[in-house]
Amino acid sequence: MQDLISSYKKNLLLSILLTFFVLLFLYGIFATNNYFTWFNFKTIIRDAALYGIMAIGLTFVTLSGNFFLLSIKETAAICCVSFAMGMSTGYGVESWVGNFPISLLVTLLIGCLAGAAQGLFIGLGGNPIVVTLGGAGILYGIATWWTDNLVISFRRPNDAEWLGTGSFLGLPTITWSFILIAILAEFVLRYTNFGRKVYLVGSNRAAGKATGHENLSMAIIVCTICSALCAFVAVAFAAQMSSAQANYFSAEFGSSGDMTILVIATVMVGGNSIMGGYGNTIRTSIGAIFIAMIDNMMVLNGLNSGPRIVGVGLMIVFSILVFALYAKGSRAQE
Amino acid sequence: MQSPVLKISNISRSFGAIHALKKVDFEINKGEIMGLVGENGAGKSTLVKIISGFDNGYEGEYKLNGQVVRFETPVKAELSGIAIAQQELSLIPNMSVAENIFLAGAKVKKFATLKKLSEEAKPYLDAVGLSDIDPSIRTNLLSVGEQHLVEVARLLSHDAQILILDEPTAALGEQESRRILDMVQKIADSGKSIIYISHRLDEIFKITNRIAILRDGESQGIINTKDLNVDSLVEIMLGRELKNMFPVKPTKIKEDTILEVKNLWPDGLIEPVNFKVQKGEILGLAGQLGSGAGEVLAAIAGALQIRSGSLVLNGKEFMPSSPQQAIKNKIAYCSSDRKKDGLFLGRPIMENLTSPALEVISKFGIRSASTEQKYSKNLALEFLIDVKRLNDESGLLSGGNQQKVALGKWLSISPEILLVNEPTRGVDVGAKSEIYQRMRELADNGTTIIFASTDIQEVTYLPERVLSFYQGLLIRQFGLNDIKTTSILKQITDPFNETNL
Numbered sequence: 001m002q003d004l005i006s007s008y009k010k011n012l013l014l015s016i017l018l019t020f021f022v023l024l025f026l027y028g029i030f031a032t033n034n035y036f037t038w039f040n041f042k043t044i045i046r047d048a049a050l051y052g053i054m055a056i057g058l059t060f061v062t063l064s065g066n067f068f069l070l071s072i073k074e075t076a077a078i079c080c081v082s083f084a085m086g087m088s089t090g091y092g093v094e095s096w097v098g099n100f101p102i103s104l105l106v107t108l109l110i111g112c113l114a115g116a117a118q119g120l121f122i123g124l125g126g127n128p129i130v131v132t133l134g135g136a137g138i139l140y141g142i143a144t145w146w147t148d149n150l151v152i153s154f155r156r157p158n159d160a161e162w163l164g165t166g167s168f169l170g171l172p173t174i175t176w177s178f179i180l181i182a183i184l185a186e187f188v189l190r191y192t193n194f195g196r197k198v199y200l201v202g203s204n205r206a207a208g209k210a211t212g213h214e215n216l217s218m219a220i221i222v223c224t225i226c227s228a229l230c231a232f233v234a235v236a237f238a239a240q241m242s243s244a245q246a247n248y249f250s251a252e253f254g255s256s257g258d259m260t261i262l263v264i265a266t267v268m269v270g271g272n273s274i275m276g277g278y279g280n281t282i283r284t285s286i287g288a289i290f291i292a293m294i295d296n297m298m299v300l301n302g303l304n305s306g307p308r309i310v311g312v313g314l315m316i317v318f319s320i321l322v323f324a325l326y327a328k329g330s331r332a333q334e
Numbered sequence: 335m336q337s338p339v340l341k342i343s344n345i346s347r348s349f350g351a352i353h354a355l356k357k358v359d360f361e362i363n364k365g366e367i368m369g370l371v372g373e374n375g376a377g378k379s380t381l382v383k384i385i386s387g388f389d390n391g392y393e394g395e396y397k398l399n400g401q402v403v404r405f406e407t408p409v410k411a412e413l414s415g416i417a418i419a420q421q422e423l424s425l426i427p428n429m430s431v432a433e434n435i436f437l438a439g440a441k442v443k444k445f446a447t448l449k450k451l452s453e454e455a456k457p458y459l460d461a462v463g464l465s466d467i468d469p470s471i472r473t474n475l476l477s478v479g480e481q482h483l484v485e486v487a488r489l490l491s492h493d494a495q496i497l498i499l500d501e502p503t504a505a506l507g508e509q510e511s512r513r514i515l516d517m518v519q520k521i522a523d524s525g526k527s528i529i530y531i532s533h534r535l536d537e538i539f540k541i542t543n544r545i546a547i548l549r550d551g552e553s554q555g556i557i558n559t560k561d562l563n564v565d566s567l568v569e570i571m572l573g574r575e576l577k578n579m580f581p582v583k584p585t586k587i588k589e590d591t592i593l594e595v596k597n598l599w600p601d602g603l604i605e606p607v608n609f610k611v612q613k614g615e616i617l618g619l620a621g622q623l624g625s626g627a628g629e630v631l632a633a634i635a636g637a638l639q640i641r642s643g644s645l646v647l648n649g650k651e652f653m654p655s656s657p658q659q660a661i662k663n664k665i666a667y668c669s670s671d672r673k674k675d676g677l678f679l680g681r682p683i684m685e686n687l688t689s690p691a692l693e694v695i696s697k698f699g700i701r702s703a704s705t706e707q708k709y710s711k712n713l714a715l716e717f718l719i720d721v722k723r724l725n726d727e728s729g730l731l732s733g734g735n736q737q738k739v740a741l742g743k744w745l746s747i748s749p750e751i752l753l754v755n756e757p758t759r760g761v762d763v764g765a766k767s768e769i770y771q772r773m774r775e776l777a778d779n780g781t782t783i784i785f786a787s788t789d790i791q792e793v794t795y796l797p798e799r800v801l802s803f804y805q806g807l808l809i810r811q812f813g814l815n816d817i818k819t820t821s822i823l824k825q826i827t828d829p830f831n832e833t834n835l
Contacts, residue, residue: 193692193699199681200689206675210637210667211690211743212658277680 016322021286024293032300040300042172044292049178050233051259052288055266056185057229059284060222062267063189065202065276066215067128071136073249073259075114075227078143079234083107084244085146087154100159108231114139115227116220123219136260143246153243164239174236178285181229185281198222203277258309265312266291269319291315337400339364339527340385340416340496345394347380354380355392356551362496367518367528369538369559372548372571378531381548382498385529386418387411417494419485419502427474431455434473435488458487461524462517479510483517490521497521498529503537504623515541535564536823549573568791579767580795581774587798587814588612592782593634593751598643600633602626604806606643611751611784612799616777619786620793621803621826627786628670630803631753634784635667636660647751661690666744670756670786676740679729683719684710686728686739691746709746717742718768734765741769745776752776754785758792770796790826794819804829 028035054072061069069075086103090096096103118135122128166173189195201208201218208215238244249259270287272279291312298308338361347355355377362368372378383389384396387405396403398414405411408418425434430448432455446454452469459467462483473481482502489497499518503511511534518541522528532538538545539559547554547570554570572579592613599606603626611617621627632638634645636654644653647663654660657667669675678686687710688695695701695709707724714721717738723731728739737758744752757773758766773796777783787793793800800812802825809829812822 191700191703193696193701196685196689196692196701200678200685203678203680204675207678207689210657210669210675212661213689214656214658277678 018286021290021293024290024297028293028297032297035297035300040296042175044296045175045178045289046172047295048285048288048292049172049174050237051262051266051291052178052285053174053181053233054226054230054259054263055270055284055288056181056281057226058263058267059185059270059272059279059281060189060198060225061128062272062274063202063276063279064198064215064218064222065205066122066219066222067274067276068132068264068267069115069118069135069223069226070129070132070260071114071118071139072226072230072263074136074139074143075111075230076234076237076249076259077246078114078139078146079107079111079231080238080244080248081143081147081152081246082110083160083235083238084152084154087158087160087238088152098154098158103160104235107235108228111227111231111234112224115224115230118227119220119223120216122223123214123216140246147244147246149246151243151245156242158239158242160235160239163236164242174240177232177236178288182281182285189280194221199277201276202273261316262291262312265316269315271319271322274320287319338362339399341397342381342385343395343397345381345384345392345396347384347389347392354551355384357394358548358551358553359556360385360546360553361556362527362529364527365522365525366544367522367530367542368556369542369545370529370531370548371533371535371538371545371567376548376571377551378548379500380551382418382500382529382531385411385496386416386498412492412494415493415495416498417489417492417496418498418500419482419489420500423478423481423485425473425481425485425488427472429473430470431459431467431473431476431484432469434484435459435469435491437488455487455491458491459484461490461521462487463513463520477510479506479513482506482514486517486521494526496527496529498531500531501533503532503534506623511537535567536827538567539564547571579770580792581771583795583798583814584778585814588615592648594646595630595634596644596646598630598633598645599641600626600629600638601641602629602638602806605808606641607808609801609808609811611782613782614777614780615799616773616783616785616797618793618797618800619784619803620790620800620822621786622788624805625803625826626806626808627801627803628755631667631755631784631786632669634660634751635665635753637667637669661747664747664750665753666690666747666749666751667753668741668744668755668757670759672736672740677728677736680727682725683714683728683731683739684724687713687719687724687743688746689743694746713742713745716745717772732765733760737761737769738765741772749781751782751784754783756787756789757785758787758789766792790819790823793822802826802829 034040054076058069058072061067083103085091086096086106087098090099091106114135118131121131163173168176189198197213197218200211201213201215205215237248266287267284268274269290270279270283272283294311294315295308298311340362342358342360345355345358346353358377358381360381370378370381380389384392387408387410390404390406403414405414426437432448432451435455435458436451448470455469459465459469464480464483464487467476467480473484476484486497486499502514506514515537518528518530530538530542542559544556544558545562545567546556547567549571590613591610593611595607595609597606597608607630619627619630629638633640636656636659644651646652652663654663654665660667673679678689684706688706695705710724711721714724719735719738719742728736731739741754741757758769761769770792773783794817798814800817800822802809802812802822804826809825
């Protein structure tokens with residue numbers, strides 16, 4: 001018991017989050033109809049999975065001290081229309097129509113390229129906000145230009161259904177992907193040299209350079225990881241809807257409005273340091289589930305999208321506040 | 335016998351288990367210049383903080399003009415006539431000189447034109463010898479020395495009777511330093527008291543009336559300047575003879591060249607430099623701030639842009655363009671500012687120690703925790719870092735231990751050449767001695783060490799060869815037998831006989 005209390009104090013922020021988590025869960029069970037059902041549980045982790053995967057990608061960027069990518073929803077937008085184009089038109093090649101692997105590969109390639117290009121400019125010293133705002137505009141522009149801002153749909157049955165709506169052992173495929181990606185990401189951060197470099201460069205870029213770990217390659221790699229995961233989510237989402245449009249991730253995504261803000265919120269609510277060098281993907285995953293739970297509860301209580309977006313905003317403010325207070329007390333760096 | 339304007343008796347201050355000050359006495363008379371000296375960590379800054387009201391958690395008696403006082407905030411101390419000029423400037427660079435002078439304090443007006451302010455600033459600028467400066471120009475157009483003078487002018491505008499000057503000349507060349515010293519003398523003549531803190535003992539001897547010496551938080555008495563000389567003062571400051579802090583030097587200079595610096599011209603130097611470094615020696619680059627000694631080191635490590643030149647390392651031509659390349663060639667560089675680019679303060683000590691050597695302790699890019707543990711433990715043992723604290727954030731360590739981590743991490747790549755800029759800046763006496771010992775042991779085992787330092791003691795007693803730098807020029811080489819404090823001091827402060835100190 002003593003140990004429990006002392007470890008609670010040591011991981012104050014995480015503990016506060018977990019406490020809230022439990023309280024919310026209890027509130028859900030006893031005060032909300034249809035909450036404690038298998039179906040609802042699946043809905044929650046399904047929602048959490050979609051932005052959780054992207055947030056895991058963004059965690060790498062944030063941990064490495066490169067702040068945020070503001071082009072998340074635009075990257076997802078161009079990737080989702082690219083996938084839909086591949087499924088419905090085969091990019092103009094007759095025999096590729098409906099070919100899942102080719103559509104997936106092309107889309108992931110686009111995602112990686114978008115990430116690498118932005119990472120290059122950030123690594124060369126560009127301000128991440130400015131670079132990715134510019135990147136966002138370009139990507140979104142290309143996506144709407146390419147599709148004339150129309151909905152691109154592809155007929156069912158198709159080869160992508162297993163990813164979009166399929167399930168395995170009772171859980172949706174996307175949820176399994178979330179779990180696997182979270183485990184893999186945490187392994188990479190903890191046990192590989194690359195992961196260690198992410199933390200080192202994130203905690204002090206100048207010292208990173210002095211010990212031979214340059215931010216240039218780091219920025220390119222983390223941005224590529226983040227964008228590739230955005231591409232993956234975009235593919236899964238397009239597969240689920242059997243269609244895609246450039247503005248899917250702006251307004252109609254899930255529930256709470258803007259995708260980029262939601263993903264950044266996930267990283268922040270988990271308690272990762274906004275300045276880099278401190279945090280992990282477990283925090284991000286918990287943040288994702290946390291947000292999904294609150295959002296789900298607001299839905300079940302009959303709130304529509306306006307108040308729910310306010311809710312997400314409040315969560316960001318709350319977590320930043322808690323983190324700032326926590327950081328003051330314990331970390332020598334600030 | 336006049337009574338002192340400020341008198342401190344029996345002041346103690348502790349932070350947790352650390353006793354920063356133990357029953358310290360201090361006093362200053364009207365119109366007196368009082369030197370305050372002591373090693374880093376001796377308690378100078380704690381004492382100054384208490385005097386100037388930044389710290390009021392002390393025990394003991396603090397009397398100002400015969401009255402017992404205890405200032406809760408620096409502002410209250412200032413209202414009582416005590417003002418401090420910090421070592422780091424607190425001027426706002428983009429504001430005019432006059433605005434900076436009247437930035438805060440009783441004389442701040444709600445509304446005033448720049449012209450009016452300039453007129454009012456004039457007398458204070460005259461008082462510090464800046465009469466030729468237009469008070470309406472932006473502060474960042476002034477030289478660093480002039481900015482220090484403006485800072486003092488600001489203190490004067492607050493009607494300060496006791497001025498504390500904390501290392502006002504630390505970042506200055508000889509000429510500007512002289513300007514500051516002249517100003518200090520002038521202000522003291524006008525009846526104000528000055529507490530002068532400096533590591534430059536020559537200055538202390540030149541201007542002070544009395545010297546207060548601190549060692550390990552204890553007063554070593556207040557002594558009339560004319561009763562002391564450099565050696566006796568240093569002995570009181572350190573509590574032992576200088577020589578005992580340093581390891582024994584080898585008796586002869588090594589002979590096989592490992593590194594040749596050919597026409598290397600880093601930014602910050604006036605002309606290219608040429609010199610050779612022998613395998614297994616400790617070479618000291620002596621020079622004051624801005625002399626270019628540190629720049630040469632950084633350039634060799636690929637951390638600083640160069641205009642031209644190259645290195646010959648083990649007979650091969652080679653010029654690193656980034657620290658990464660230097661590290662691959664077993665050249666390690668420990669910068670002078672460990673907080674900026676020497677340590678990952680928020681990360682554990684263990685991760686700091688292994689940071690340059692991730693490839694060494696991993697297979698296919700994947701580490702095992704136990705290998706890393708073992709590896710960093712060995713490093714920690716070698717450099718006398720507490721192994722129980724390996725998982726603590728390095729930012730929680732004291733300055734001396736931080737420096738050991740910053741240096742020790744480079745052993746992880748077993749460097750052939752270790753470049754160290756200011757090996758003991760902000761390090762206490764005990765840790766200093768340990769670091770010197772380790773550097774000598776490394777050199778004995780074949781590592782070549784080049785260090786740059788502004789500390790005349792370590793330049794004299796640690797290396798077997800010294801190169802002296804002055805204002806961006808390589809002046810002279812000293813061999814084992816001609817390394818003497820006085821001659822090096824002369825070469826790094828005034829090699830061309832421009833001044834008569």
